[in-house]
Amino acid sequence: MQRLSLAGLAVLLHVLWADRREIIGPRLRDGAITLGILHRLEDLPVGWSDTAQEAAQYRVVPRADSARFGHVTGPLSWKRWLFLPEEVLFRAVRDDQDGGFTLSATPTAPLRAFLGVRGCDLAAIAIQDRIFAHDPAYCARREATLIIAINCLEPGGTCFCASMETGPQARGAFDLRLTEWLDAGTPSYLVESGSAAGRKLLARLPIEACTPEDQARVEQALAQAATRMGRQLDTGGLAERLAARPGHRHWQQVAARCLSCANCTLVCPTCFCSTIEDRTDLSGTTAERVRRWDSCFDLEHSYIVGGNVRADPAARYRQWLLHKLAYWHTQFGTSGCTGCGRCITWCPVGIDLTVEAAAVAGSEA
Amino acid sequence: MNATPGGADPALWLPEPWRIERVRRELSDTFTLELQPTAGGAPLRFLPGQFNMLYAFGLGEVPISISGDPEADGPLVHTIRAVGPVTEAMRRLVPGDVLGVRGPFGSCWPVSGAEAEGCDLVIVAGGVGLAPLRPAILHVLRHRQRFGQVCIFYGARTPADILYRHELRRWRGQFDLLVDVTVDRATQDWAGRVGVVPRLVEGGGYDPQHTLALVCGPEIMMRHTARALLARGVRRERIHVSMERNMKCAVGLCGHCQFGPHFVCRDGPVFRFDVIEALMTVDGL
Amino acid sequence: MVEIAGLDRMLLEHPFFAGMAPEQAAFVAGCGRNVVVEAGAWLFREGEAADQFYLLRHGRVTLELRAPGREPLIFDTLGEGDIVGWSWLLPPFCWSMDARAQTLVRVVALDAHCLRDKLDSDPALGYALLRRFVPVMGRRLQAARLQLADLYARPQGGRG
Numbered sequence: 001m002q003r004l005s006l007a008g009l010a011v012l013l014h015v016l017w018a019d020r021r022e023i024i025g026p027r028l029r030d031g032a033i034t035l036g037i038l039h040r041l042e043d044l045p046v047g048w049s050d051t052a053q054e055a056a057q058y059r060v061v062p063r064a065d066s067a068r069f070g071h072v073t074g075p076l077s078w079k080r081w082l083f084l085p086e087e088v089l090f091r092a093v094r095d096d097q098d099g100g101f102t103l104s105a106t107p108t109a110p111l112r113a114f115l116g117v118r119g120c121d122l123a124a125i126a127i128q129d130r131i132f133a134h135d136p137a138y139c140a141r142r143e144a145t146l147i148i149a150i151n152c153l154e155p156g157g158t159c160f161c162a163s164m165e166t167g168p169q170a171r172g173a174f175d176l177r178l179t180e181w182l183d184a185g186t187p188s189y190l191v192e193s194g195s196a197a198g199r200k201l202l203a204r205l206p207i208e209a210c211t212p213e214d215q216a217r218v219e220q221a222l223a224q225a226a227t228r229m230g231r232q233l234d235t236g237g238l239a240e241r242l243a244a245r246p247g248h249r250h251w252q253q254v255a256a257r258c259l260s261c262a263n264c265t266l267v268c269p270t271c272f273c274s275t276i277e278d279r280t281d282l283s284g285t286t287a288e289r290v291r292r293w294d295s296c297f298d299l300e301h302s303y304i305v306g307g308n309v310r311a312d313p314a315a316r317y318r319q320w321l322l323h324k325l326a327y328w329h330t331q332f333g334t335s336g337c338t339g340c341g342r343c344i345t346w347c348p349v350g351i352d353l354t355v356e357a358a359a360v361a362g363s364e365a
Numbered sequence: 366m367n368a369t370p371g372g373a374d375p376a377l378w379l380p381e382p383w384r385i386e387r388v389r390r391e392l393s394d395t396f397t398l399e400l401q402p403t404a405g406g407a408p409l410r411f412l413p414g415q416f417n418m419l420y421a422f423g424l425g426e427v428p429i430s431i432s433g434d435p436e437a438d439g440p441l442v443h444t445i446r447a448v449g450p451v452t453e454a455m456r457r458l459v460p461g462d463v464l465g466v467r468g469p470f471g472s473c474w475p476v477s478g479a480e481a482e483g484c485d486l487v488i489v490a491g492g493v494g495l496a497p498l499r500p501a502i503l504h505v506l507r508h509r510q511r512f513g514q515v516c517i518f519y520g521a522r523t524p525a526d527i528l529y530r531h532e533l534r535r536w537r538g539q540f541d542l543l544v545d546v547t548v549d550r551a552t553q554d555w556a557g558r559v560g561v562v563p564r565l566v567e568g569g570g571y572d573p574q575h576t577l578a579l580v581c582g583p584e585i586m587m588r589h590t591a592r593a594l595l596a597r598g599v600r601r602e603r604i605h606v607s608m609e610r611n612m613k614c615a616v617g618l619c620g621h622c623q624f625g626p627h628f629v630c631r632d633g634p635v636f637r638f639d640v641i642e643a644l645m646t647v648d649g650l
Numbered sequence: 651m652v653e654i655a656g657l658d659r660m661l662l663e664h665p666f667f668a669g670m671a672p673e674q675a676a677f678v679a680g681c682g683r684n685v686v687v688e689a690g691a692w693l694f695r696e697g698e699a700a701d702q703f704y705l706l707r708h709g710r711v712t713l714e715l716r717a718p719g720r721e722p723l724i725f726d727t728l729g730e731g732d733i734v735g736w737s738w739l740l741p742p743f744c745w746s747m748d749a750r751a752q753t754l755v756r757v758v759a760l761d762a763h764c765l766r767d768k769l770d771s772d773p774a775l776g777y778a779l780l781r782r783f784v785p786v787m788g789r790r791l792q793a794a795r796l797q798l799a800d801l802y803a804r805p806q807g808g809r810g
Binding site: 394425427428446448449450451452491492493520521522526547549550551552553555556557558559560561563564567568582583585586589611 | 710712713721722723724725726727729752789792793796797799800801802803804805807808809810
């Protein structure tokens with residue numbers, strides 16, 4: 001572990017820019033911590049916090065210090081840059097001579113760096129890596145992306161990464177991992193590399209040595225953060241219990257509140273459902289196939305010839321929760337939830353995944 | 366950069382152009398296309414029960430099971446029922462026209478594995494559900510000596526809705542096949558059986574203890590047929606059914622065809638009945 | 651006497667009576683006779699008195715409904731080992747459909763008056779017979795429900 005001063009952080013950004021990487025990171029916009037392109041160090045949300053999140057409640061408030069990463073997760077997640085909200089999968093041109101067609105697929109994969117990826121979101125990226133393991137465009141973008149993770153020392157009100165074992169320490173596929181440390185309100189950054197690319201990058205930065213005490217303090221702070229989660233979820237036997245209870249009355253009780261608005265699936269960093277649309281120009285000579293984010297809360301999502309399977313909102317909510325917390329294990333060998341808490345915060349009626357899952361898991365019927 | 370996902374498939378989304386060689390009208394709304402790759406090249410290798418995604422230029426892509434002989438070097442054969450704009454457009458295609466083909470995808474009928482060796486086979490189809498079973502039947506005919514009794518039970522709506530009529534007649538003429546056809550309703554010109562297809566299963570003609578059953582048709586028909594098979598003593602894990610859901614990507618990443626924990630496109634469409642039995646009676650799954 | 655002895659053996663060989671006590675079979679056989687129906691001939695017509703109960707031994711029978719201006723609708727066929735008709739059990743003992751021999755048909759016809767008297771006089775026999783009837787009725791009701799679902803109808807509003 002080494003240390004980077006605030007000025008050192010600026011150097012990190014400049015090095016990335018010099019490598020022609022676009023840096024995506026947290027920014028304050030429209031009263032929320034969102035993710036966007038950073039053009040200068042000051043684009044980071046200096047002295048802002050959004051940790052006081054609750055079901056259907058989100059506010060940014062000024063901090064007493066000048067922390068750059070003193071917030072948690074806002075409505076956007078990184079999937080927006082890897083699994084695009086809308087993407088052309090191929091273009092096709094009709095061949096006049098023989099009635100056939102020619103296809104072209106040119107996935108674009110700009111060089112990027114993600115700055116400030118938290119444990120929950122790093123786990124979410126790892127999950128989507130498995131889902132899209134064969135998707136050429138996803139893989140190309142993923143390979144062109146450098147990940148600079150950040151450890152969470154101040155969990156938010158809807159966070160439960162400790163329950164899902166994805167945080168507060170960022171673990172897994174990062175290139176660099178930062179811990180923001182405040183001394184008298186001024187931040188510096190403890191930094192570790194997690195890959196060869198990370199080590200090379202680190203070698204170009206003005207790093208300072210860091211003491212065993214620094215290291216111990218970080219570990220202690222992380223351990224404390226794990227005890228201050230706003231939410232928790234008992235995952236022991238959860239998947240089995242949920243899957244065994246498709247007829248539980250609680251599904252109808254949630255459905256009475258659920259608006260089927262799909263906010264939860266849009267803010268979720270692992271939700272991957274998409275719809276595919278084919279279209280042509282007016283002359284019918286060129287066509288394209290577009291993939292767009294879809295949601296299991298959309299009635300059409302469960303279309304089969306003759307009707308929609310999940311006509312009832314209760315069936316749609318059940319599909320979402322069972323998929324996320326139960327079926328995902330069978331499909332991808334992991335939970336589909338990383339405990340980021342976004343679905344709780346951004347549900348307009350305050351439906352709380354941790355509460356609903358516990359209600360179904362907690363009683364037989 | 367860091368741990369990268371391996372195995373990107375550049376052709377994952379790209380249909381290959383295939384040219385229609387022959388079109389056969391089967392029923393009022395059902396037709397069969399025989400296709401060859403436009404670029405020449407090898408025939409498509411597939412297993413009985415698998416499906417392809419067929420792409421009508423600019424209109425859309427639909428999952429259609431493969432109906433040809435899996436061991437013949439002939440054309441790619443698809444029998445399609447026109448039920449929406451894409452399949453309606455396909456019905457209007459003529460020899461020389463081009464379709465996009467992506468596949469094959471999905472699981473298969475277990476007719477070539479050890480579990481079928483020496484068994485009686487009960488093949489039950491309803492309506493156009495005969496189309497996904499045709500490759501399995503052709504496989505069985507080709508390797509007839511590997512099986513015990515072979516029963517083909519087929520149910521259609523009316524006599525006019527019987528798919529592969531000539532072929533069924535030919536199969537019925539074979540001494541080593543028990544072929545029985547029933548329709549839901551008929552008039553005097555029909556000299557065959559009337560009644561639902563599970564009743565054919567009740568009639569026997571096979572040894573339930575040593576039977577492998579393959580069932581394809583509407584979900585209700587498959588459930589009732591499976592129950593009739595169970596009542597005769599066929600074991601749950603020896604019954605296989607083919608599920609229908611809305612396959613859009615066919616590679617398990619668009620989420621549309623989920624059926625409980627299963628992606629029908631990848632883990633199915635052919636499932637062992639005991640694996641999905643409980644799911645089949647959950648509303649709205 | 652010879653014919654009756656032949657009939658109770660026929661009854662016991664028919665799946666519907668299989669396993670029944672021989673003395674009960676002999677008792678029931680007293681109501682029966684062998685009948686051959688030519689292909690195309692009627693076993694009974696809708697509205698007629700249901701005074702026979704048929705055990706189908708050979709051939710196939712169609713069950714039909716008539717509608718004015720249309721060909722009769724065949725909604726079920728019965729074959730070897732099936733039974734034909736239960737209207738003789740239910741007041742007002744009147745057939746609710748047509749039954750026609752699709753092929754040459756051999757049946758054992760049991761006289762319904764005779765059989766009803768015997769079932770009434772011997773409740774144990776009546777119960778034994780009903781226990782055989784109910785599963786048959788259940789299966790046919792189940793099949794009728796499936797037909798009602800019109801499983802293979804062309805779906806409307808498909809998108810693919």
